[in-house]
Amino acid sequence: MTLHNDPSQANAYTRREFLHSGLTMASAAVAVPHFLQRSALALPTALPGLSSIAGVDEDRVLVVCQLGGGNDGLNTVIPFRQDAYYRARPGIGLRGEEQLLELSKIGANGSEGIAFHRAMGGLKSLYDDGLCTVVQGVGYPNPNRSHFKSMDIWHTADTSGSGDGWLGRYVDAECCGFGKGESGSDDGTIDETIYPPIAIGRTAPLALNGRSVKPVAFETPDLFRWMGEDVHDDLVGPYEKLAQQGVRPGTDPHSNAAFLMRTTLDAQVSSDQIRQAVSRQPLVRYPNSGLARQLQMVGSMIRSGLKTRVYYVTHGGFDTHSGQGGANGRHAQLLQQFSDAVKAFYDDMKAQGNDGRVMTMCFSEFGRRVNQNASGGTDHGTAAPMFLLGPMVQAGVVGAHPSLTNLDQGDLKFKIDFRSVYADVLGSWMGAKDPNGILEGRFKPTRVVKG
Amino acid sequence: MTASTAVSGQTEPVEPPPSHLKPLAKRDFGYAEARHLLWRAGFGGSPAQIQTLASWGMDRAVDHLLDYADVPFESPAPDTFDKNIMRPATDKERQEYRAAQRAQNENVLAQTRLRRQQAQRRDRQQIGEMQRWWLKRMIETPRPFEEKMTLFWHGRLATGYRTIENSYHMYLQNQTYRANAAGNYGELLTSVIRDPAMLKYLDNDESSKRQPNENLARELMELFSLGVGAYSERDIKEGARALTGYTFEDDDFFFRQENHDTGNKNILGTRAPHDGESFVRAILSQRACSHYVCSNLYRFFARHVPTDPTQQDKATDRIVGLMATKLRKSDFELRPVLRQLFKSEHFYHESVQRELIKSPVELVVGAVRSMNAPVRDLAVLNDALDLMGQRLFFPPSVKGWDGGRSWVNTSTMFVRQNILAFLLTGKKPVGYDATAGADAFDPMPLLEALETGDRGASSDPARVVDYLLRLTLGNSPAHARKVLTEFIDSHGGVRPDVVTGALLLVTAMPEYQLC
Numbered sequence: 001m002t003l004h005n006d007p008s009q010a011n012a013y014t015r016r017e018f019l020h021s022g023l024t025m026a027s028a029a030v031a032v033p034h035f036l037q038r039s040a041l042a043l044p045t046a047l048p049g050l051s052s053i054a055g056v057d058e059d060r061v062l063v064v065c066q067l068g069g070g071n072d073g074l075n076t077v078i079p080f081r082q083d084a085y086y087r088a089r090p091g092i093g094l095r096g097e098e099q100l101l102e103l104s105k106i107g108a109n110g111s112e113g114i115a116f117h118r119a120m121g122g123l124k125s126l127y128d129d130g131l132c133t134v135v136q137g138v139g140y141p142n143p144n145r146s147h148f149k150s151m152d153i154w155h156t157a158d159t160s161g162s163g164d165g166w167l168g169r170y171v172d173a174e175c176c177g178f179g180k181g182e183s184g185s186d187d188g189t190i191d192e193t194i195y196p197p198i199a200i201g202r203t204a205p206l207a208l209n210g211r212s213v214k215p216v217a218f219e220t221p222d223l224f225r226w227m228g229e230d231v232h233d234d235l236v237g238p239y240e241k242l243a244q245q246g247v248r249p250g251t252d253p254h255s256n257a258a259f260l261m262r263t264t265l266d267a268q269v270s271s272d273q274i275r276q277a278v279s280r281q282p283l284v285r286y287p288n289s290g291l292a293r294q295l296q297m298v299g300s301m302i303r304s305g306l307k308t309r310v311y312y313v314t315h316g317g318f319d320t321h322s323g324q325g326g327a328n329g330r331h332a333q334l335l336q337q338f339s340d341a342v343k344a345f346y347d348d349m350k351a352q353g354n355d356g357r358v359m360t361m362c363f364s365e366f367g368r369r370v371n372q373n374a375s376g377g378t379d380h381g382t383a384a385p386m387f388l389l390g391p392m393v394q395a396g397v398v399g400a401h402p403s404l405t406n407l408d409q410g411d412l413k414f415k416i417d418f419r420s421v422y423a424d425v426l427g428s429w430m431g432a433k434d435p436n437g438i439l440e441g442r443f444k445p446t447r448v449v450k451g
Numbered sequence: 452m453t454a455s456t457a458v459s460g461q462t463e464p465v466e467p468p469p470s471h472l473k474p475l476a477k478r479d480f481g482y483a484e485a486r487h488l489l490w491r492a493g494f495g496g497s498p499a500q501i502q503t504l505a506s507w508g509m510d511r512a513v514d515h516l517l518d519y520a521d522v523p524f525e526s527p528a529p530d531t532f533d534k535n536i537m538r539p540a541t542d543k544e545r546q547e548y549r550a551a552q553r554a555q556n557e558n559v560l561a562q563t564r565l566r567r568q569q570a571q572r573r574d575r576q577q578i579g580e581m582q583r584w585w586l587k588r589m590i591e592t593p594r595p596f597e598e599k600m601t602l603f604w605h606g607r608l609a610t611g612y613r614t615i616e617n618s619y620h621m622y623l624q625n626q627t628y629r630a631n632a633a634g635n636y637g638e639l640l641t642s643v644i645r646d647p648a649m650l651k652y653l654d655n656d657e658s659s660k661r662q663p664n665e666n667l668a669r670e671l672m673e674l675f676s677l678g679v680g681a682y683s684e685r686d687i688k689e690g691a692r693a694l695t696g697y698t699f700e701d702d703d704f705f706f707r708q709e710n711h712d713t714g715n716k717n718i719l720g721t722r723a724p725h726d727g728e729s730f731v732r733a734i735l736s737q738r739a740c741s742h743y744v745c746s747n748l749y750r751f752f753a754r755h756v757p758t759d760p761t762q763q764d765k766a767t768d769r770i771v772g773l774m775a776t777k778l779r780k781s782d783f784e785l786r787p788v789l790r791q792l793f794k795s796e797h798f799y800h801e802s803v804q805r806e807l808i809k810s811p812v813e814l815v816v817g818a819v820r821s822m823n824a825p826v827r828d829l830a831v832l833n834d835a836l837d838l839m840g841q842r843l844f845f846p847p848s849v850k851g852w853d854g855g856r857s858w859v860n861t862s863t864m865f866v867r868q869n870i871l872a873f874l875l876t877g878k879k880p881v882g883y884d885a886t887a888g889a890d891a892f893d894p895m896p897l898l899e900a901l902e903t904g905d906r907g908a909s910s911d912p913a914r915v916v917d918y919l920l921r922l923t924l925g926n927s928p929a930h931a932r933k934v935l936t937e938f939i940d941s942h943g944g945v946r947p948d949v950v951t952g953a954l955l956l957v958t959a960m961p962e963y964q965l966c
Binding site: 146162163202211218223226227228232234235238239256259261263270380 | 568571575614755807838859861862863864955957960
């Protein structure tokens with residue numbers, strides 16, 4: 001889904017001609033939407049800045065899974081041997097074999113006396129197969145307990161929560177070699193080799209917003225198209241003639257009119273490709289949840305060969321101020337949905353043979369307070385665990401569990417700055433040349449990707 | 452019809468516009484020019500409005516738009532919004548909180564935090580109300596130039612709600628920009644350094660002589676008045692000193708004397724015990740200032756040229772220079788500069804018309820105003836603005852919105868098409884709630900002006916198509932005429948639902964995104 005930007009190629013295929021091979025090509029020079037051209041010709045692509053990890057394919061993908069509302073990390077990854085845990089959570093604490101899935105020691109330290117909530121059987125099996133990193137105690141200095149502010153902080157990788165998204169800056173850097181403060185060219189031209197991140201949802205999250213490359217967002221592919229087609233079938237033919245011809249003959253190729261014509265065609269073609277991709281039955285069965293549906297879409301887009309490198313999905317509802325439940329109940333249900341969805345997604349990637357190139361990273365904007373509150377729930381807190389999934393991750397538990405007694409006004413003190421995790425993902429997985437530049441600060445990477 | 456309107460469809464590279472601001476010949480101001488003026492100086496015009504301005508002639512048309520104080524319209528009231536949601540803590544509350552901190556009283560601390568979170572939630576609701584309020588105002592105002600200039604300043608002297616989290620202060624700032632929208636630039640810049648939202652946004656509220664904060668001083672020069680490179684790092688440091696003590700209390704500007712650095716400062720070549728106001732005066736006296744301001748005005752109203760002067764073409768260079776001279780000569784009054792621009796041959800040149808990409812606000816407000824489309828649901832329209840990348844009161848940074856081609860990508864293109872479909876049909880994309888505000892849109896009144904000028908024309912598909920294209924696109928490309936005339940012909944002729952279908956098609960065209 002790039003914006004074609006070669007002014008020397010003024011005319012274009014119609015949409016139909018792209019989708020059906022075998023039709024005669026227009027005789028004049030053509031403006032082929034770039035992403036289609038590349039996938040059709042199967043050009044080997046060495047995207048700029050990618051470092052190679054032996055045995056891992058190029059075109060590595062990152063799928064970010066956001067748990068919205070502030071996931072109660074303490075009841076997700078449970079330090080079940082600590083008395084302080086049970087003192088703090090007499091009502092909602094988890095106890096015993098039936099409620100806890102104890103983590104064995106794999107790889108890195110930190111897994112002593114740690115267990116998953118029993119609802120996370122899916123995630124546990126990934127962990128046991130060496131496909132999961134649990135990073136404990138992730139947060140940032142001067143924690144902010146406002147949903148919006150804290151989420152902005154995670155999205156911008158900036159403790160003031162302002163500026164572009166960290167992944168937006170990554171894509172900008174890949175595309176045009178610049179970060180915050182510098183400007184791309186004023187007429188908005190961008191490198192054709194960059195594929196915008198895709199978010200499943202109404203709007204693209206701030207994390208994906210860059211200066212040059214803008215993300216694509218849709219809830220369902222049906223919404224990622226011109227809906228005049230829904231108004232009346234007879235509009236389709238004229239619409240194609242009026243809006244899907246690419247750059248019209250005689251149009252100044254440098255003009256905004258030409259730019260808009262190219263973009264309209266590009267958008268339509270992208271839309272068709274995505275809808276076609278998503279319409280295929282997946283290779284595995286996905287469970288029935290919002291998150292699973294999003295990941296299923298992502299899975300089908302990856303399978304279809306779309307060259308997008310960043311996807312973003314979200315699972316909300318974690319703001320469990322009351323009636324959170326312990327082993328059962330609301331929080332348990334959310335964790336189950338989360339765990340089952342990411343497991344199905346991994347299975348899908350494995351079935352496709354794409355597991356080696358797709359990493360999933362899961363986070364929440366903050367954890368929750370150590371003590372349960374008077375309503376059987378928990379209030380906004382601070383540090384919480386992150387999860388990274390895939391065969392390329394540093395399997396096991398990274399970092400020790402934050403102390404349950406040495407607290408910051410009743411909240412866990414963070415041990416690992418989330419930007420250190422970002423730094424390793426950017427540098428070791430995405431192949432960014434300058435993670436510190438993208439993150440606008442020096443952060444010693446926390447090893448989450450296998451060396 | 453004038454010479455420029457005889458051109459149907461863009462042709463190969465058009466000649467550049469003239470490098471002067473001589474007035475357009477009066478006989479050359481017709482329908483297309485009036486339409487162009489309405490889109491640039493406002494948010495488009497209905498057929499009746501275009502005809503009226505065309506019949507008035509250029510001078511009266513431009514003067515009417517610019518001298519809007521003569522047009523009655525209710526000013527926004529201070530109590531339209533709740534000023535107490537994010538009110539500062541009272542002394543008593545502050546004492547209680549400190550006591551609770553000392554005593555480690557978790558309950559009180561948690562309660563306080565909870566109250567604050569609730570206030571923040573309520574404030575976020577209010578900023579949403581404010582967005583809808585402003586959108587409605589832009590749609591309804593008989594003074595489109597006033598709102599257009601307010602929108603311009605909102606993007607140029609940008610403050611983001613996300614950072615300050617105080618909706619009432621955003622409202623006050625909005626008022627300030629409206630009050631000074633097309634007045635004196637010096638006064639506007641002065642009001643900026645006294646604006647609570649801006650002072651908070653750029654961290655000047657705590658800036659003191661012991662620890663001056665440079666943020667406001669820097670952006671004041673770099674982004675708001677002079678441009679990169681027209682000042683030194685020293686000017687920033689000294690400017691920051693001049694602005695110390697400029698803060699706010701509750702909702703008002705407050706000068707905290709004890710924080711102010713009263714010493715001499717050397718700013719932009721003048722050495723004096725500068726305060727904020729004299730800092731602004733020093734800025735205005737720089738040649739770069741008038742140039743920078745006019746460059747931005749030109750970019751917004753005429754052509755979206757590069758911000759870097761070294762990349763601008765000769766015509767732009769010359770024109771901006773002429774505008775800058777005018778601005779200085781008029782003592783930084785903005786109206787004379789824009790009046791001259793809007794009356795110039797340059798402004799109506801073929802290469803200037805239909806070449807700006809509409810911002811999301813211009814697209815939505817313009818569609819309603821130019822086609823008299825029913826608003827249906829302000830919340831849906833407001834949402835669409837967000838999806839298209841222009842969330843009112845949430846500029847992405849102090850730089851505002853980049854504009855131009857950055858508005859359009861493969862995602863936003865569909866939203867741009869679909870919000871028009873929503874306005875024309877009330878239909879929302881599959882998956883949204885059932886159609887809200889499904890009042891039928893009657894396109895036939897749009898054809899009245901055509902019929903008045905040419906009896907029988909409004910039942911002739913070819914003439915109707917030509918007319919609608921000139922209304923919506925500003926010209927009448929042959930290929931579009933052909934497709935649309937065939938469409939109307941093959942569906943029983945000029946009837947309301949068929950004309951609506953034709954408008955759906957036109958507004959989905961890439962060219963519709965231009966103004």
